[in-house]
Amino acid sequence: MRFVIIGGDAAGMSAASRAKRHNPDLEVVVLERGQDVSYSACNIPYNIADPDRVIEDLVVRSAATFINKLGIDLRTGHRVERIDRTARTVHGRTAEGTSFAVEYDQLLIATGARPIRPNIPGCDLDGVLAVKNLVDGRKIKTFLRDRQARRAVIIGMGYIALEMTEALTKRGLKVDLIKPRAGLLPWLDRELAEPVKEHLLVNGAGLYDGHAIERIIAVDDHLEVVADQLRLAADLVIVAIGVEPIASLARDAGLELSVGGSIAVDHGLRTSDPLIFAAGDCADSYHLVTGKKAWIPLALRANRAGWAVADNVCGGRVALPGIAGTAVFKVFDMQIARTGLTVHEAQGAGFDPVSVVIRSRSRAGIYPGAQPIHVAMVGDRTSGRLLGVQITGTDQVAHRINAAAVALLAKMTVTDFYQNDLAYAPPFGPTWDPLLTAANQLIKKL
Amino acid sequence: MRFVIIGGDAAGMSAASRAKRHNPDLEVVVLERGQDVSYSACNIPYNIADPDRVIEDLVVRSAATFINKLGIDLRTGHRVERIDRTARTVHGRTAEGTSFAVEYDQLLIATGARPIRPNIPGCDLDGVLAVKNLVDGRKIKTFLRDRQARRAVIIGMGYIALEMTEALTKRGLKVDLIKPRAGLLPWLDRELAEPVKEHLLVNGAGLYDGHAIERIIAVDDHLEVVADQLRLAADLVIVAIGVEPIASLARDAGLELSVGGSIAVDHGLRTSDPLIFAAGDCADSYHLVTGKKAWIPLALRANRAGWAVADNVCGGRVALPGIAGTAVFKVFDMQIARTGLTVHEAQGAGFDPVSVVIRSRSRAGIYPGAQPIHVAMVGDRTSGRLLGVQITGTDQVAHRINAAAVALLAKMTVTDFYQNDLAYAPPFGPTWDPLLTAANQLIKKL
Known part of the structure; x- marks a missing residue:
């Protein structure tokens, strides 16, 4: 039996390794269009921050x-161009231009996501870069080393934009962030976003939200990001306005798509074709709180889904309950964590949020x-259910969110959550953990 | 209506304040035998560590x-000596020796716990001190300041002993710990205790477990702790072998006692007399995992129970589900956290632990x-239920335990726990949080 995997990153290589461990006789073929497999994309900003690595x-x-x-048949430089579901065959072309075809018994699409390229003139200029894979990371590091860049403009103010702000500031650059719509991290409660904003300013970042970007131009030896009533000079421009699923293979093969153009999968990671799985940043998932489909591409889910696909390919019957949308990141010393729904998302999902x-x-x-x-x-x-939690602060924020994440899987009410016996010692929190204090206040309003 | 509270620490003052807020017309009388009320006992070691505070x-x-x-009728220096349940009256004596009697409509016993004094000759010598209340803390600080103490021996190796090891080491003392039975933190898994032990040794502490202590003697200008085959010199001896509930008033009044001699209370904090509540370190609780009575005196429970008593005194019907036995502390940079049951405790409670x-x-x-x-x-x-978790390490341990604590309230299985969508970012953990890795390994053994 042959298990073919398109894409050799987190989900793809997790699935390949686990399937081979389960069943050494299984033929596992991985077709990766690039040269890099199994790398930690989440660490790219931290690696960029360190010139010695x-x-x-x-x-x-x-x-x-x-x-x-x-014993995995891993073929890098192999770009799949078409899935023929009738003939159970994938067709493609190698980096050298040779066409290939591989038959499959079961197939996994793990093509990931790609940075959204904004429709701005000048985005193709030298020095305008994205941050998604090792190739991007390599380009940025080379650029920083060879050009002695001193000023960067980051287009976007999401988590990758903020992680890159820290990385480039640590490399000695002055960093300005710009985006068309108003508001840093728009999903974050405004009261929580305020200290994040202050922290960025204190650390020297320039924040220019609410500025529509007209174009990027090359001026003498540098770039300029031209917006309404604003021109920002830069040696380096990072585009980090979000990612989109790479789902064209699935779409062209007639597989069902889902939220944000991601590939629709069931709890067992099967697409609308039972012989084809999808996992990782290209696939959707069920949200634990809404019970509905969601597309939240994050690393843990990709790894978990890859393993689940391997289990199911090897005869298992694994069904993943879904995701709580738990995420954490930091910028300088500020930690930002969330799980579950925002008020806005809760309204959209039909709840009556307080x-x-x-x-x-x-x-x-x-x-x-x-x-x-x-x-x-x-x-x-x-x-009375707990729907979501967000936390910001500069000390001991990240792991606090997990107590709420567990409560979401358990579908706890806020009243139940308040009864949790959380740890207390003076170095780690007040007697009533901030989570319990929040629950206590929320109970009064529910 | 008069609500009388015996004891003015965490549980007592929480109850007093909340009852008065609920019902300003309620007469609230607090009888505290000492002079200090509402202080943070858990912070005593950290305060001792700092000579400037x-x-x-x-x-x-x-x-x-x-x-x-x-508007609370708080009477310090009032020691209650007897509860007359028939006459609904407490009798006592003030610090000045005047006897008093106070009638109650509802009564709260919040007398706390006291350090166990070992039956060792010499425990009454000057310089042999415990760590429980502000009086103890004051004595130790004065001793450190006036005697230029350079060496301390701590009898015991529990969490207070370890917190005091850090505090006294920071004050420049050489600290030796001694206890009769073998093993540091005997409830901690041996593999987890090992790095704690190493961390203590690296930080200069002497560890002498398995040494029966014969006596403490005064030699010239210092003390000596004399054990079998060992004599430890000290300017200061701290006794920290554990605490016991102060329950003699309840016992003498014929109230039902419980685990470890604590006062038995139901989920609403009522003793066997429906007009008398007990809360805080003197009272028992239900364990969330076993469903049975437990006596685990910790600060969050004391505060929570105090509030619940106030709610019930004022006509509420609050029932606390119980405790998971979640606790955390640190010694130097090592963090030690636990929730739920150990293997040994699980066996004792009738589970088949793995x-x-x-x-x-x-x-x-x-x-x-x-x-x-x-x-x-x-x-x-x-x-398949999750029964307990312990974690040790020098970085980001404390809050990790809370994810497991929430799972215990939810009565999750290990398989369910493994499905939790925990936060991931490189500064805060591997993609699979150590808790998920442990769950994954445990599933294979269950």
Whole structure:
């Protein structure tokens, strides 16, 4: 039996390795259009921040390991161009231009996502770069090293934009961020976004939201981002306005698509063709809170889905419950974490959301180093259910979100959540953890 | 109506304040035998560590605030000696020796716990001190200041002993710990205890477990702790072998007692006399995992129980589900966290426990500052339920335990727990959080 995988990153290589471990006799073929497999994309900004590290440090396992040690038929430089579902065959072309065809018994599409390229004149200029894969990372590192870049403009203010702000600032660049619509991290509660904004400004970033970008132009030895009533000079422009699923193979093969153009899969990661799976950033998932389809491309889901596909290819019956939309990132010392729904998302999903924002402290008030911590909590008036939590602060934020994430899988009410026996010691929080304080306040409003 | 409270610490003052807020007409009388009320006992070691802070910094609210602002009839220096349930009256004696009697409509016993004094000759010597209340803290600070103490011996190796090890080491003392039985933190999985032990040794502590202590003697200008085959010199001896509930008033009044001699209360904090509540370190609770009575005196429960008593005194019908036994503390940079049951406790409670210990990292492997983290996870073979988790490590341990604590309230299986959508970003953990890795390993054994 032959299991063919299109795409050799997190979901694809997780599936390949696990399938081969389950069943060494299974023929596992991975077709990767690029040269890099199994690298940590999430670490790219941190690698860029450090001039002493090479981008290849991000490779978790080499192609040779997959081929020689695990016995996976990994073919890099193989771009799949078409899936023939009737003949159960994928067709494509190698980097050298040779066409190929591979028959499959079961197929996994793990083509990932790509940065959205804005429709702005000048986006193709030298020095305008995205941040998605090792090729991008390599380009940016080379650019920083060879051009002695001193100023960067980042288009976008999402999490990759902010992680890159930290990385480039650490490399000594002055960083300006610009985006057409108003508001940093628009999904974040405004009270929670405020300290993030201040933290960025304190760390030297320029924030220019609400400026429509007209074009990027080359002026003398540098670039300029031209917006209404604003021109920002830069040696380097990073485009980080979001990603979109790479789903054209699936679409052209007539597979069902879903939210944001992602590939629709069931709880067992099967597409509308039962012989074809999809996993990772190209595929959708069920949201634990709404029960509906969602497209939230993140690394843990990609790895988990890859494993689940392998299990099911090998005869298992794994069904993943779905995602809570838990995410965390940091910019400088500020940590931003979320799980579940925002008020806006909750309204959209048909809930009757009620929310509170509380300000507490990361440690006991009299313990040295206690920092402000903000928690926004959303509950449903009708059912009392906890719907979502967001937290920002500079100390001990990241892991706090997981208590709420677990509560979402358990479908806890806010009242139940408030009864949780959370850990307390002065270096780690007040007696009532900020999460419990938020729940207590929210109960009063529900 | 008169609500009388015996004891003016966490549970007592929480109940007093909340009852008065609920019902300003309620007469609230607090009888506290000492002079200090509403202070943060958990912060005592950290206050001792800092010579520039006075112990009074730990007072959260002054007696004057309770009396003048909240209208609570707070009487310090009032020791209750007897509860007359028939006459609904408490009898006692003031610090000046005057006897008093106060009638109650409803009564709360919040007398707390006291350090166990070992039966060792010499425990009454000057310089042999416990760590429980502000009086103890004051004595230790004065001792450190006036005697230029250079060496301390701590009897015990529990969490207070370890917190005091850090505090006294920071004050420049050489600290030796001694206890009769073998093993540091005996409830902690041995693989997890090992890095804690190493961390203590690296930080200069001497560990002498398995040494029966014969006596403490005064020799010239210092003390000596004399054990079998060992004599440890000290300017200061801290006794920290555990605490016991102060329940003699309840016992003498014929109220039902419980685990460890604590006062038995139902989910509404009522003792066997429906007009008498008990809360805080003197009272028992239900364990969320076993459903049985447990006595685990910790601050969050004391505060929560105090509030629940106030709600019920004022006509509410609050029932607390119970405790997961979640606890965290640190010694130097090592964090130790637990929730739920150990294998031994699970066996005792009638489960068929299976456990794993995994070693992972606190951050993505290639992210700077990643530190080893150990997770022990216990599940029940029969039901598949998650029963308990322990974590040790020097980076980002404390809040990780709360994800497991929430799962215990939700009575999740290990298989369900593994499906949790936990946060991931390189600065905060590997893609698969150590908790998920442990769950994955445990599923294979269940």
